[in-house]
Amino acid sequence: MDKKRGAEIEVKNLTVGYSGKIVLENLNFQVATGEIFCILGGSGCGKSTLLKHIIGLYEPIAGDILIQGDSIVQADEQHRREIMRRFGVTYQGGALFSSMSVAENVALPLEEYTRLTPKEIAATVEEKLRLVDLAGFGDYMPAELSGGMAKRAGLARALALNPKLLFFDEPSAGLDPITSAELDRLLMRLRDRFGATIVVVTHELDSVFTIADRIIMLDKQTKSIVANGPPALLRDTSPNEKVRAFLTRDGLKAAGTGGRA
Ligand SMILES: Nc1ncnc2c1ncn2[C@@H]1O[C@H](COP(=O)(O)OP(=O)(O)OP(=O)(O)O)[C@@H](O)[C@H]1O
Ligand SMILES: [Mg+2]
Known part of the structure:
Protein backbone atom coordinates (compact mmCIF):
# COMPACT_ATOMS: atom_id res chain seq x y z
CA MET A 1 0.00 0.00 0.00
CA PHE A 87 6.05 21.76 15.67
CA GLY A 88 5.94 25.48 16.40
CA VAL A 89 2.72 27.40 16.95
CA THR A 90 1.70 31.03 17.13
CA TYR A 91 -1.84 31.60 18.34
CA GLN A 92 -4.41 34.14 17.22
CA GLY A 93 -3.43 37.34 19.02
CA GLY A 94 0.27 36.59 19.41
CA ALA A 95 0.44 35.77 23.10
CA LEU A 96 3.89 36.75 24.27
CA PHE A 97 4.27 36.70 28.03
CA SER A 98 4.07 40.39 28.87
CA SER A 99 6.18 40.19 32.04
CA MET A 100 9.11 38.64 30.21
CA SER A 101 11.52 40.25 27.76
CA VAL A 102 11.52 39.26 24.11
CA ALA A 103 14.63 37.14 24.63
CA GLU A 104 13.09 35.40 27.67
CA ASN A 105 9.99 34.63 25.64
CA VAL A 106 12.02 33.04 22.86
CA ALA A 107 14.18 31.14 25.38
CA LEU A 108 11.16 29.56 27.06
CA PRO A 109 10.76 26.45 24.85
CA LEU A 110 14.53 25.95 24.90
CA GLU A 111 14.55 25.93 28.68
CA GLU A 112 11.57 23.64 28.84
CA TYR A 113 12.49 21.09 26.18
CA THR A 114 16.28 21.08 25.80
CA ARG A 115 19.36 20.63 27.94
CA LEU A 116 21.22 23.52 26.37
CA THR A 117 23.40 25.62 28.65
CA PRO A 118 22.37 29.25 29.32
CA LYS A 119 25.11 30.36 26.95
CA GLU A 120 23.87 28.08 24.17
CA ILE A 121 20.33 29.24 24.80
CA ALA A 122 21.38 32.88 24.50
CA ALA A 123 23.12 32.14 21.21
CA THR A 124 20.09 30.32 19.83
CA VAL A 125 17.78 33.14 20.89
CA GLU A 126 19.98 35.64 19.13
CA GLU A 127 20.01 33.52 15.98
CA LYS A 128 16.18 33.26 15.94
CA LEU A 129 15.76 36.98 16.53
CA ARG A 130 18.10 37.66 13.63
CA LEU A 131 16.06 35.33 11.44
CA VAL A 132 12.90 37.41 12.05
CA ASP A 133 14.78 40.73 11.75
CA LEU A 134 14.66 41.49 15.48
CA ALA A 135 18.40 41.38 16.17
CA GLY A 136 19.14 43.66 19.10
CA PHE A 137 15.57 43.67 20.47
CA GLY A 138 16.03 40.83 22.95
CA ASP A 139 15.94 43.14 25.96
CA TYR A 140 12.72 44.86 24.91
CA MET A 141 9.49 44.09 26.74
CA PRO A 142 6.52 42.99 24.58
CA ALA A 143 4.68 46.24 25.34
CA GLU A 144 7.51 48.19 23.74
CA LEU A 145 7.13 46.40 20.40
CA SER A 146 4.96 47.39 17.46
CA GLY A 147 2.28 44.94 16.32
CA GLY A 148 4.45 43.58 13.54
CA MET A 149 7.44 43.18 15.82
CA ALA A 150 5.34 41.33 18.39
CA LYS A 151 4.13 38.91 15.69
CA ARG A 152 7.70 38.33 14.59
CA ALA A 153 8.82 37.78 18.18
CA GLY A 154 6.05 35.17 18.51
CA LEU A 155 7.38 33.59 15.34
CA ALA A 156 10.92 33.54 16.74
CA ARG A 157 9.60 31.68 19.78
CA ALA A 158 7.77 29.20 17.52
CA LEU A 159 11.04 28.64 15.65
CA ALA A 160 13.15 28.11 18.77
CA LEU A 161 13.23 24.33 18.52
CA ASN A 162 13.87 24.33 14.74
CA PRO A 163 10.52 22.76 13.86
N1 LIG B 1 -13.66 27.06 23.62
C1 LIG B 1 -14.86 27.04 23.00
N2 LIG B 1 -15.95 26.54 23.62
C2 LIG B 1 -17.17 26.50 23.01
N3 LIG B 1 -17.40 26.95 21.77
C3 LIG B 1 -16.35 27.48 21.09
C4 LIG B 1 -15.02 27.55 21.67
N4 LIG B 1 -14.19 28.11 20.76
C5 LIG B 1 -14.95 28.37 19.67
N5 LIG B 1 -16.24 27.99 19.87
C6 LIG B 1 -17.32 28.07 18.88
O1 LIG B 1 -16.97 27.29 17.75
C7 LIG B 1 -17.30 27.94 16.54
C8 LIG B 1 -16.06 28.13 15.69
O2 LIG B 1 -15.18 29.07 16.33
P1 LIG B 1 -13.70 29.35 15.83
O3 LIG B 1 -13.07 30.25 16.81
O4 LIG B 1 -13.05 28.06 15.55
O5 LIG B 1 -13.99 30.10 14.45
P2 LIG B 1 -12.98 30.85 13.48
O6 LIG B 1 -13.30 30.34 12.10
O7 LIG B 1 -11.60 30.72 13.97
O8 LIG B 1 -13.46 32.37 13.58
P3 LIG B 1 -12.61 33.76 13.45
O9 LIG B 1 -12.41 33.96 11.97
O10 LIG B 1 -13.55 34.77 14.01
O11 LIG B 1 -11.34 33.61 14.22
C9 LIG B 1 -17.99 29.25 16.94
O12 LIG B 1 -19.38 29.04 16.93
C10 LIG B 1 -17.49 29.49 18.35
O13 LIG B 1 -18.44 30.19 19.08
MG1 LIG C 1 -10.17 32.05 14.65
Missing part, protein backbone atom coordinates in the same frame (compact mmCIF):
# COMPACT_ATOMS: atom_id res chain seq x y z
CA ASP A 2 0.99 3.56 -0.63
CA LYS A 3 2.30 5.02 2.59
CA LYS A 4 1.58 8.54 1.28
CA ARG A 5 5.13 9.65 1.85
CA GLY A 6 4.50 13.27 0.97
CA ALA A 7 1.85 13.85 3.64
CA GLU A 8 3.02 15.85 6.66
CA ILE A 9 -0.50 15.94 8.08
CA GLU A 10 -3.42 13.64 7.37
CA VAL A 11 -6.89 14.47 8.61
CA LYS A 12 -9.29 11.54 8.35
CA ASN A 13 -13.06 11.62 8.86
CA LEU A 14 -12.56 14.32 11.47
CA THR A 15 -15.52 15.70 13.41
CA VAL A 16 -14.86 18.46 15.94
CA GLY A 17 -16.93 20.60 18.27
CA TYR A 18 -17.50 21.62 21.85
CA SER A 19 -19.44 19.64 24.46
CA GLY A 20 -21.16 17.59 21.81
CA LYS A 21 -22.07 20.56 19.59
CA ILE A 22 -20.58 19.88 16.17
CA VAL A 23 -18.62 22.69 14.50
CA LEU A 24 -17.09 20.75 11.57
CA GLU A 25 -18.09 17.31 10.37
CA ASN A 26 -16.29 14.50 8.58
CA LEU A 27 -13.31 16.46 7.22
CA ASN A 28 -10.74 14.74 5.03
CA PHE A 29 -7.61 16.45 3.76
CA GLN A 30 -3.83 16.25 3.72
CA VAL A 31 -1.04 18.77 3.99
CA ALA A 32 2.03 17.90 1.91
CA THR A 33 5.56 18.28 3.22
CA GLY A 34 7.09 21.64 2.29
CA GLU A 35 3.92 23.45 1.34
CA ILE A 36 2.22 26.53 2.71
CA PHE A 37 -1.36 25.48 3.35
CA CYS A 38 -4.01 28.06 4.21
CA ILE A 39 -7.28 27.46 6.04
CA LEU A 40 -9.96 29.93 4.96
CA GLY A 41 -13.59 30.59 5.71
CA GLY A 42 -15.94 33.13 7.25
CA SER A 43 -15.73 34.20 10.88
CA GLY A 44 -16.89 31.51 13.27
CA CYS A 45 -16.76 28.65 10.74
CA GLY A 46 -14.22 26.79 12.85
CA LYS A 47 -10.77 27.65 11.51
CA SER A 48 -9.19 28.11 14.94
CA THR A 49 -11.10 25.11 16.24
CA LEU A 50 -9.68 22.93 13.47
CA LEU A 51 -6.16 24.22 14.07
CA LYS A 52 -6.35 23.58 17.82
CA HIS A 53 -7.43 20.02 17.17
CA ILE A 54 -4.62 19.40 14.70
CA ILE A 55 -2.06 20.56 17.24
CA GLY A 56 -3.49 18.30 19.90
CA LEU A 57 -5.06 20.80 22.28
CA TYR A 58 -8.52 19.26 21.98
CA GLU A 59 -9.83 15.77 21.45
CA PRO A 60 -12.01 15.31 18.37
CA ILE A 61 -15.56 13.97 18.52
CA ALA A 62 -14.60 11.46 15.82
CA GLY A 63 -11.86 10.73 13.30
CA ASP A 64 -8.10 10.82 13.31
CA ILE A 65 -5.21 13.25 12.74
CA LEU A 66 -1.78 11.97 11.74
CA ILE A 67 1.25 14.19 12.15
CA GLN A 68 4.20 12.81 10.19
CA GLY A 69 2.43 9.47 10.29
CA ASP A 70 1.74 9.44 14.04
CA SER A 71 -1.79 9.81 15.39
CA ILE A 72 -1.94 12.74 17.78
CA VAL A 73 -5.47 11.62 18.66
CA GLN A 74 -4.64 8.09 19.72
CA ALA A 75 -1.23 8.81 21.24
CA ASP A 76 -0.85 8.44 24.99
CA GLU A 77 0.07 11.56 26.96
CA GLN A 78 3.83 11.08 26.65
CA HIS A 79 3.76 10.33 22.94
CA ARG A 80 1.41 13.26 22.34
CA ARG A 81 3.89 15.59 24.01
CA GLU A 82 6.65 14.16 21.85
CA ILE A 83 4.58 14.85 18.72
CA MET A 84 3.75 18.37 19.92
CA ARG A 85 7.44 19.11 20.37
CA ARG A 86 7.94 18.64 16.61
CA LYS A 164 9.94 21.63 10.29
CA LEU A 165 6.23 22.10 10.87
CA LEU A 166 4.66 25.44 11.80
CA PHE A 167 1.12 26.57 12.61
CA PHE A 168 -0.11 30.15 12.54
CA ASP A 169 -3.51 31.52 13.43
CA GLU A 170 -4.08 34.89 11.72
CA PRO A 171 -0.41 35.93 11.64
CA SER A 172 -1.07 39.18 9.80
CA ALA A 173 -4.33 40.24 11.46
CA GLY A 174 -4.10 43.85 12.59
CA LEU A 175 -0.90 44.57 10.69
CA ASP A 176 -0.49 47.28 8.05
CA PRO A 177 -0.06 46.00 4.49
CA ILE A 178 3.70 46.51 4.38
CA THR A 179 4.35 44.72 7.67
CA SER A 180 1.99 42.01 6.58
CA ALA A 181 3.89 41.59 3.30
CA GLU A 182 7.13 41.28 5.29
CA LEU A 183 5.60 38.51 7.34
CA ASP A 184 4.54 36.76 4.13
CA ARG A 185 8.09 36.92 2.81
CA LEU A 186 9.37 35.47 6.05
CA LEU A 187 6.99 32.50 5.83
CA MET A 188 8.00 31.85 2.22
CA ARG A 189 11.65 32.04 3.22
CA LEU A 190 11.09 29.41 5.90
CA ARG A 191 9.42 27.16 3.34
CA ASP A 192 11.99 27.70 0.62
CA ARG A 193 15.15 27.77 2.69
CA PHE A 194 14.35 25.23 5.40
CA GLY A 195 11.74 23.12 3.65
CA ALA A 196 9.24 23.92 6.39
CA THR A 197 5.61 22.88 6.15
CA ILE A 198 3.42 25.80 7.20
CA VAL A 199 -0.29 25.80 8.05
CA VAL A 200 -1.82 29.25 8.19
CA VAL A 201 -5.30 30.34 9.24
CA THR A 202 -6.03 33.65 7.56
CA HIS A 203 -8.56 35.74 5.81
CA GLU A 204 -6.15 38.15 4.18
CA LEU A 205 -6.73 37.42 0.51
CA ASP A 206 -3.59 39.25 -0.66
CA SER A 207 -1.56 37.05 1.60
CA VAL A 208 -3.35 33.88 0.47
CA PHE A 209 -2.60 34.52 -3.20
CA THR A 210 1.02 35.37 -2.37
CA ILE A 211 1.99 32.53 -0.08
CA ALA A 212 -0.44 29.61 -0.34
CA ASP A 213 0.43 26.55 -2.36
CA ARG A 214 -2.95 25.14 -1.44
CA ILE A 215 -5.99 26.13 0.58
CA ILE A 216 -9.07 24.60 2.06
CA MET A 217 -12.18 26.66 2.58
CA LEU A 218 -14.51 25.79 5.45
CA ASP A 219 -18.22 26.50 5.42
CA LYS A 220 -20.25 27.20 8.54
CA GLN A 221 -23.59 26.15 7.07
CA THR A 222 -22.57 22.72 5.86
CA LYS A 223 -19.85 22.30 8.52
CA SER A 224 -17.63 20.97 5.76
CA ILE A 225 -14.77 21.69 3.35
CA VAL A 226 -16.19 23.37 0.26
CA ALA A 227 -12.92 23.81 -1.63
CA ASN A 228 -9.45 22.26 -1.66
CA GLY A 229 -6.74 23.28 -4.11
CA PRO A 230 -4.46 26.09 -5.31
CA PRO A 231 -6.17 29.44 -4.59
CA ALA A 232 -5.96 30.95 -8.08
CA LEU A 233 -7.33 27.79 -9.65
CA LEU A 234 -10.25 27.70 -7.21
CA ARG A 235 -10.99 31.39 -7.73
CA ASP A 236 -11.16 30.88 -11.48
CA THR A 237 -12.69 27.43 -11.81
CA SER A 238 -14.43 26.29 -8.61
CA PRO A 239 -17.92 25.01 -9.41
CA ASN A 240 -19.04 26.45 -6.06
CA GLU A 241 -20.21 30.04 -6.40
CA LYS A 242 -19.58 30.74 -2.70
CA VAL A 243 -15.94 29.76 -3.14
CA ARG A 244 -15.40 31.93 -6.21
CA ALA A 245 -17.11 34.83 -4.43
CA PHE A 246 -15.03 34.41 -1.28
CA LEU A 247 -11.82 34.42 -3.28
CA THR A 248 -12.71 37.60 -5.18
CA ARG A 249 -12.87 40.88 -3.40
CA ASP A 250 -15.92 42.11 -5.34
CA GLY A 251 -17.54 38.75 -4.94
CA LEU A 252 -17.03 38.95 -1.21
CA LYS A 253 -19.09 42.10 -1.11
CA ALA A 254 -21.69 40.68 -3.45
CA ALA A 255 -21.96 37.54 -1.36
CA GLY A 256 -22.57 39.63 1.72
CA THR A 257 -25.30 41.79 0.18
CA GLY A 258 -26.72 39.97 -2.83
CA GLY A 259 -26.59 36.51 -1.39
CA ARG A 260 -28.81 34.01 -3.11
CA ALA A 261 -28.98 33.45 -6.82
Whole structure:
Protein backbone atom coordinates (compact mmCIF):
# COMPACT_ATOMS: atom_id res chain seq x y z
CA MET A 1 0.00 0.00 0.00
CA ASP A 2 0.99 3.56 -0.63
CA LYS A 3 2.30 5.02 2.59
CA LYS A 4 1.58 8.54 1.28
CA ARG A 5 5.13 9.65 1.85
CA GLY A 6 4.50 13.27 0.97
CA ALA A 7 1.85 13.85 3.64
CA GLU A 8 3.02 15.85 6.66
CA ILE A 9 -0.50 15.94 8.08
CA GLU A 10 -3.42 13.64 7.37
CA VAL A 11 -6.89 14.47 8.61
CA LYS A 12 -9.29 11.54 8.35
CA ASN A 13 -13.06 11.62 8.86
CA LEU A 14 -12.56 14.32 11.47
CA THR A 15 -15.52 15.70 13.41
CA VAL A 16 -14.86 18.46 15.94
CA GLY A 17 -16.93 20.60 18.27
CA TYR A 18 -17.50 21.62 21.85
CA SER A 19 -19.44 19.64 24.46
CA GLY A 20 -21.16 17.59 21.81
CA LYS A 21 -22.07 20.56 19.59
CA ILE A 22 -20.58 19.88 16.17
CA VAL A 23 -18.62 22.69 14.50
CA LEU A 24 -17.09 20.75 11.57
CA GLU A 25 -18.09 17.31 10.37
CA ASN A 26 -16.29 14.50 8.58
CA LEU A 27 -13.31 16.46 7.22
CA ASN A 28 -10.74 14.74 5.03
CA PHE A 29 -7.61 16.45 3.76
CA GLN A 30 -3.83 16.25 3.72
CA VAL A 31 -1.04 18.77 3.99
CA ALA A 32 2.03 17.90 1.91
CA THR A 33 5.56 18.28 3.22
CA GLY A 34 7.09 21.64 2.29
CA GLU A 35 3.92 23.45 1.34
CA ILE A 36 2.22 26.53 2.71
CA PHE A 37 -1.36 25.48 3.35
CA CYS A 38 -4.01 28.06 4.21
CA ILE A 39 -7.28 27.46 6.04
CA LEU A 40 -9.96 29.93 4.96
CA GLY A 41 -13.59 30.59 5.71
CA GLY A 42 -15.94 33.13 7.25
CA SER A 43 -15.73 34.20 10.88
CA GLY A 44 -16.89 31.51 13.27
CA CYS A 45 -16.76 28.65 10.74
CA GLY A 46 -14.22 26.79 12.85
CA LYS A 47 -10.77 27.65 11.51
CA SER A 48 -9.19 28.11 14.94
CA THR A 49 -11.10 25.11 16.24
CA LEU A 50 -9.68 22.93 13.47
CA LEU A 51 -6.16 24.22 14.07
CA LYS A 52 -6.35 23.58 17.82
CA HIS A 53 -7.43 20.02 17.17
CA ILE A 54 -4.62 19.40 14.70
CA ILE A 55 -2.06 20.56 17.24
CA GLY A 56 -3.49 18.30 19.90
CA LEU A 57 -5.06 20.80 22.28
CA TYR A 58 -8.52 19.26 21.98
CA GLU A 59 -9.83 15.77 21.45
CA PRO A 60 -12.01 15.31 18.37
CA ILE A 61 -15.56 13.97 18.52
CA ALA A 62 -14.60 11.46 15.82
CA GLY A 63 -11.86 10.73 13.30
CA ASP A 64 -8.10 10.82 13.31
CA ILE A 65 -5.21 13.25 12.74
CA LEU A 66 -1.78 11.97 11.74
CA ILE A 67 1.25 14.19 12.15
CA GLN A 68 4.20 12.81 10.19
CA GLY A 69 2.43 9.47 10.29
CA ASP A 70 1.74 9.44 14.04
CA SER A 71 -1.79 9.81 15.39
CA ILE A 72 -1.94 12.74 17.78
CA VAL A 73 -5.47 11.62 18.66
CA GLN A 74 -4.64 8.09 19.72
CA ALA A 75 -1.23 8.81 21.24
CA ASP A 76 -0.85 8.44 24.99
CA GLU A 77 0.07 11.56 26.96
CA GLN A 78 3.83 11.08 26.65
CA HIS A 79 3.76 10.33 22.94
CA ARG A 80 1.41 13.26 22.34
CA ARG A 81 3.89 15.59 24.01
CA GLU A 82 6.65 14.16 21.85
CA ILE A 83 4.58 14.85 18.72
CA MET A 84 3.75 18.37 19.92
CA ARG A 85 7.44 19.11 20.37
CA ARG A 86 7.94 18.64 16.61
CA PHE A 87 6.05 21.76 15.67
CA GLY A 88 5.94 25.48 16.40
CA VAL A 89 2.72 27.40 16.95
CA THR A 90 1.70 31.03 17.13
CA TYR A 91 -1.84 31.60 18.34
CA GLN A 92 -4.41 34.14 17.22
CA GLY A 93 -3.43 37.34 19.02
CA GLY A 94 0.27 36.59 19.41
CA ALA A 95 0.44 35.77 23.10
CA LEU A 96 3.89 36.75 24.27
CA PHE A 97 4.27 36.70 28.03
CA SER A 98 4.07 40.39 28.87
CA SER A 99 6.18 40.19 32.04
CA MET A 100 9.11 38.64 30.21
CA SER A 101 11.52 40.25 27.76
CA VAL A 102 11.52 39.26 24.11
CA ALA A 103 14.63 37.14 24.63
CA GLU A 104 13.09 35.40 27.67
CA ASN A 105 9.99 34.63 25.64
CA VAL A 106 12.02 33.04 22.86
CA ALA A 107 14.18 31.14 25.38
CA LEU A 108 11.16 29.56 27.06
CA PRO A 109 10.76 26.45 24.85
CA LEU A 110 14.53 25.95 24.90
CA GLU A 111 14.55 25.93 28.68
CA GLU A 112 11.57 23.64 28.84
CA TYR A 113 12.49 21.09 26.18
CA THR A 114 16.28 21.08 25.80
CA ARG A 115 19.36 20.63 27.94
CA LEU A 116 21.22 23.52 26.37
CA THR A 117 23.40 25.62 28.65
CA PRO A 118 22.37 29.25 29.32
CA LYS A 119 25.11 30.36 26.95
CA GLU A 120 23.87 28.08 24.17
CA ILE A 121 20.33 29.24 24.80
CA ALA A 122 21.38 32.88 24.50
CA ALA A 123 23.12 32.14 21.21
CA THR A 124 20.09 30.32 19.83
CA VAL A 125 17.78 33.14 20.89
CA GLU A 126 19.98 35.64 19.13
CA GLU A 127 20.01 33.52 15.98
CA LYS A 128 16.18 33.26 15.94
CA LEU A 129 15.76 36.98 16.53
CA ARG A 130 18.10 37.66 13.63
CA LEU A 131 16.06 35.33 11.44
CA VAL A 132 12.90 37.41 12.05
CA ASP A 133 14.78 40.73 11.75
CA LEU A 134 14.66 41.49 15.48
CA ALA A 135 18.40 41.38 16.17
CA GLY A 136 19.14 43.66 19.10
CA PHE A 137 15.57 43.67 20.47
CA GLY A 138 16.03 40.83 22.95
CA ASP A 139 15.94 43.14 25.96
CA TYR A 140 12.72 44.86 24.91
CA MET A 141 9.49 44.09 26.74
CA PRO A 142 6.52 42.99 24.58
CA ALA A 143 4.68 46.24 25.34
CA GLU A 144 7.51 48.19 23.74
CA LEU A 145 7.13 46.40 20.40
CA SER A 146 4.96 47.39 17.46
CA GLY A 147 2.28 44.94 16.32
CA GLY A 148 4.45 43.58 13.54
CA MET A 149 7.44 43.18 15.82
CA ALA A 150 5.34 41.33 18.39
CA LYS A 151 4.13 38.91 15.69
CA ARG A 152 7.70 38.33 14.59
CA ALA A 153 8.82 37.78 18.18
CA GLY A 154 6.05 35.17 18.51
CA LEU A 155 7.38 33.59 15.34
CA ALA A 156 10.92 33.54 16.74
CA ARG A 157 9.60 31.68 19.78
CA ALA A 158 7.77 29.20 17.52
CA LEU A 159 11.04 28.64 15.65
CA ALA A 160 13.15 28.11 18.77
CA LEU A 161 13.23 24.33 18.52
CA ASN A 162 13.87 24.33 14.74
CA PRO A 163 10.52 22.76 13.86
CA LYS A 164 9.94 21.63 10.29
CA LEU A 165 6.23 22.10 10.87
CA LEU A 166 4.66 25.44 11.80
CA PHE A 167 1.12 26.57 12.61
CA PHE A 168 -0.11 30.15 12.54
CA ASP A 169 -3.51 31.52 13.43
CA GLU A 170 -4.08 34.89 11.72
CA PRO A 171 -0.41 35.93 11.64
CA SER A 172 -1.07 39.18 9.80
CA ALA A 173 -4.33 40.24 11.46
CA GLY A 174 -4.10 43.85 12.59
CA LEU A 175 -0.90 44.57 10.69
CA ASP A 176 -0.49 47.28 8.05
CA PRO A 177 -0.06 46.00 4.49
CA ILE A 178 3.70 46.51 4.38
CA THR A 179 4.35 44.72 7.67
CA SER A 180 1.99 42.01 6.58
CA ALA A 181 3.89 41.59 3.30
CA GLU A 182 7.13 41.28 5.29
CA LEU A 183 5.60 38.51 7.34
CA ASP A 184 4.54 36.76 4.13
CA ARG A 185 8.09 36.92 2.81
CA LEU A 186 9.37 35.47 6.05
CA LEU A 187 6.99 32.50 5.83
CA MET A 188 8.00 31.85 2.22
CA ARG A 189 11.65 32.04 3.22
CA LEU A 190 11.09 29.41 5.90
CA ARG A 191 9.42 27.16 3.34
CA ASP A 192 11.99 27.70 0.62
CA ARG A 193 15.15 27.77 2.69
CA PHE A 194 14.35 25.23 5.40
CA GLY A 195 11.74 23.12 3.65
CA ALA A 196 9.24 23.92 6.39
CA THR A 197 5.61 22.88 6.15
CA ILE A 198 3.42 25.80 7.20
CA VAL A 199 -0.29 25.80 8.05
CA VAL A 200 -1.82 29.25 8.19
CA VAL A 201 -5.30 30.34 9.24
CA THR A 202 -6.03 33.65 7.56
CA HIS A 203 -8.56 35.74 5.81
CA GLU A 204 -6.15 38.15 4.18
CA LEU A 205 -6.73 37.42 0.51
CA ASP A 206 -3.59 39.25 -0.66
CA SER A 207 -1.56 37.05 1.60
CA VAL A 208 -3.35 33.88 0.47
CA PHE A 209 -2.60 34.52 -3.20
CA THR A 210 1.02 35.37 -2.37
CA ILE A 211 1.99 32.53 -0.08
CA ALA A 212 -0.44 29.61 -0.34
CA ASP A 213 0.43 26.55 -2.36
CA ARG A 214 -2.95 25.14 -1.44
CA ILE A 215 -5.99 26.13 0.58
CA ILE A 216 -9.07 24.60 2.06
CA MET A 217 -12.18 26.66 2.58
CA LEU A 218 -14.51 25.79 5.45
CA ASP A 219 -18.22 26.50 5.42
CA LYS A 220 -20.25 27.20 8.54
CA GLN A 221 -23.59 26.15 7.07
CA THR A 222 -22.57 22.72 5.86
CA LYS A 223 -19.85 22.30 8.52
CA SER A 224 -17.63 20.97 5.76
CA ILE A 225 -14.77 21.69 3.35
CA VAL A 226 -16.19 23.37 0.26
CA ALA A 227 -12.92 23.81 -1.63
CA ASN A 228 -9.45 22.26 -1.66
CA GLY A 229 -6.74 23.28 -4.11
CA PRO A 230 -4.46 26.09 -5.31
CA PRO A 231 -6.17 29.44 -4.59
CA ALA A 232 -5.96 30.95 -8.08
CA LEU A 233 -7.33 27.79 -9.65
CA LEU A 234 -10.25 27.70 -7.21
CA ARG A 235 -10.99 31.39 -7.73
CA ASP A 236 -11.16 30.88 -11.48
CA THR A 237 -12.69 27.43 -11.81
CA SER A 238 -14.43 26.29 -8.61
CA PRO A 239 -17.92 25.01 -9.41
CA ASN A 240 -19.04 26.45 -6.06
CA GLU A 241 -20.21 30.04 -6.40
CA LYS A 242 -19.58 30.74 -2.70
CA VAL A 243 -15.94 29.76 -3.14
CA ARG A 244 -15.40 31.93 -6.21
CA ALA A 245 -17.11 34.83 -4.43
CA PHE A 246 -15.03 34.41 -1.28
CA LEU A 247 -11.82 34.42 -3.28
CA THR A 248 -12.71 37.60 -5.18
CA ARG A 249 -12.87 40.88 -3.40
CA ASP A 250 -15.92 42.11 -5.34
CA GLY A 251 -17.54 38.75 -4.94
CA LEU A 252 -17.03 38.95 -1.21
CA LYS A 253 -19.09 42.10 -1.11
CA ALA A 254 -21.69 40.68 -3.45
CA ALA A 255 -21.96 37.54 -1.36
CA GLY A 256 -22.57 39.63 1.72
CA THR A 257 -25.30 41.79 0.18
CA GLY A 258 -26.72 39.97 -2.83
CA GLY A 259 -26.59 36.51 -1.39
CA ARG A 260 -28.81 34.01 -3.11
CA ALA A 261 -28.98 33.45 -6.82
N1 LIG B 1 -13.66 27.06 23.62
C1 LIG B 1 -14.86 27.04 23.00
N2 LIG B 1 -15.95 26.54 23.62
C2 LIG B 1 -17.17 26.50 23.01
N3 LIG B 1 -17.40 26.95 21.77
C3 LIG B 1 -16.35 27.48 21.09
C4 LIG B 1 -15.02 27.55 21.67
N4 LIG B 1 -14.19 28.11 20.76
C5 LIG B 1 -14.95 28.37 19.67
N5 LIG B 1 -16.24 27.99 19.87
C6 LIG B 1 -17.32 28.07 18.88
O1 LIG B 1 -16.97 27.29 17.75
C7 LIG B 1 -17.30 27.94 16.54
C8 LIG B 1 -16.06 28.13 15.69
O2 LIG B 1 -15.18 29.07 16.33
P1 LIG B 1 -13.70 29.35 15.83
O3 LIG B 1 -13.07 30.25 16.81
O4 LIG B 1 -13.05 28.06 15.55
O5 LIG B 1 -13.99 30.10 14.45
P2 LIG B 1 -12.98 30.85 13.48
O6 LIG B 1 -13.30 30.34 12.10
O7 LIG B 1 -11.60 30.72 13.97
O8 LIG B 1 -13.46 32.37 13.58
P3 LIG B 1 -12.61 33.76 13.45
O9 LIG B 1 -12.41 33.96 11.97
O10 LIG B 1 -13.55 34.77 14.01
O11 LIG B 1 -11.34 33.61 14.22
C9 LIG B 1 -17.99 29.25 16.94
O12 LIG B 1 -19.38 29.04 16.93
C10 LIG B 1 -17.49 29.49 18.35
O13 LIG B 1 -18.44 30.19 19.08
MG1 LIG C 1 -10.17 32.05 14.65
